[in-house]
Amino acid sequence: MMTQADDLVWQQIYNLILNPRTREWERQVLVETKDNVNGFSLNTQLEQLKSELKPLAVRRNLTPDVMDFYLSITGEKQIDTRDKMSRHYQADLPYQERAIFAGGCFWCMVEPFDKLPGIIDVISGYTGGSIVHPSYDEVFSQITGHIESVEIIFDSRQITYQQLLAIYWSLIDPTDEYGQFDDRGESYKPVIFVTNNVQLSLAKKSKTDMINSQLFKKPIVVDIREVLKFWPAENYHQDFYKKNVSRYRAIKRSRKIFLKLLQTKKAMHRIFTIRE
Structure with a gap:
């Protein structure tokens, strides 16, 4: 059963996919998470998503909205990207x-x-x-x-x-x-x-x-x-x-x-x- 928190995460993913500021590579990773072709649980998908985004995140090289999303799902210290x-x-x-x-x-x-x-x-x-x-x-x-x-x-x-x-x-x-x-x-x-x-x-x-x-x-x-x-x-x-x-x-x-x-x-x- 999907919780309210799960709904919020999915909504954030949808918004990032539609966001014109999202890079194509970032959008592709988010779309793969949304499509969930292997039927994994949300937690499993988010772990995969974190690992995909981490290399650019540690260098602060994600686009701002994707960076904010990454910080929210990892629980890392929120940084004002603006x-x-x-x-x-x-x-x-x-x-x-x-x-x-x-x-x-x-x-x-x-x-x-x-x-x-x-x-x-x-x-x-x-x-x-x-x-x-x-x-x-x-x-x-x-x-x-x-x-x-x-x-x-x-x-x-x-x-x-x-x-x-x-x-x-x-x-x-x-x-x-x-x-x-x-x-x-x-x-x-x-x-x-x-x-x-x-x-x-x-x-x-x-x-x-x-x-x-x-x-x-x-x-x-x-x-x-x-x-x-x-x-x-x-x-x-x-x-x-x-x-x-x-x-x-x-x-x-x-x-x-x-x-x-x-x-x-x-x-x-x-x-x-x-x-x-």
Whole structure:
């Protein structure tokens, strides 16, 4: 006889299967549980489901709703998988501001800002596209117009927008309009998204200063746009550098080597420009 608790579990499984945010692999596992072709008891099915989901769960790499369901059926400590999303929607205090930068994969754009004094939060997300609440898979498909970016909430009494701009320029190849480093395509373009006229003026000045510095042989192609809407990314993308340390270090090392080569090219270009 099915209990009320059993009914709730089945309803959660049905909802996750219908949820457009559920990944195809997750949906397939849930459908297999629902279909129960071998006629196992619910407890047996849930044990199987736990074992299927666990490898990604321990790495916090399940989609948010599936992660919440996994935690509920395992009895593990509940974690707020929407903390970044809730922070995004909180109203800012008078001394707080937001900067939004796109510079390739957002996994590598968080740590350089996150550890600075005056940084309240750094949220990975999507900006500049045509649909509401885009998923990672939709953005990755390169058909929505969204660009991976980070929203930096900062205390303007401790750090300025100009300082954040300076850090941003040091993290990217401003001559590459087709992506950044190993990340190619429209969703990885370098863009400064501004939230007001003051930021627009400062961003334009920083770009002009970069052009006038003649550090690069190729044109500076970083776009400056008004931000229309920033959508926080799924939980498994947030604070990637903390959750997936080894993988992040490998990606960071690759970007660091590329930037080192870029700095060498800049130095050589500057030397020969002066000689001319």
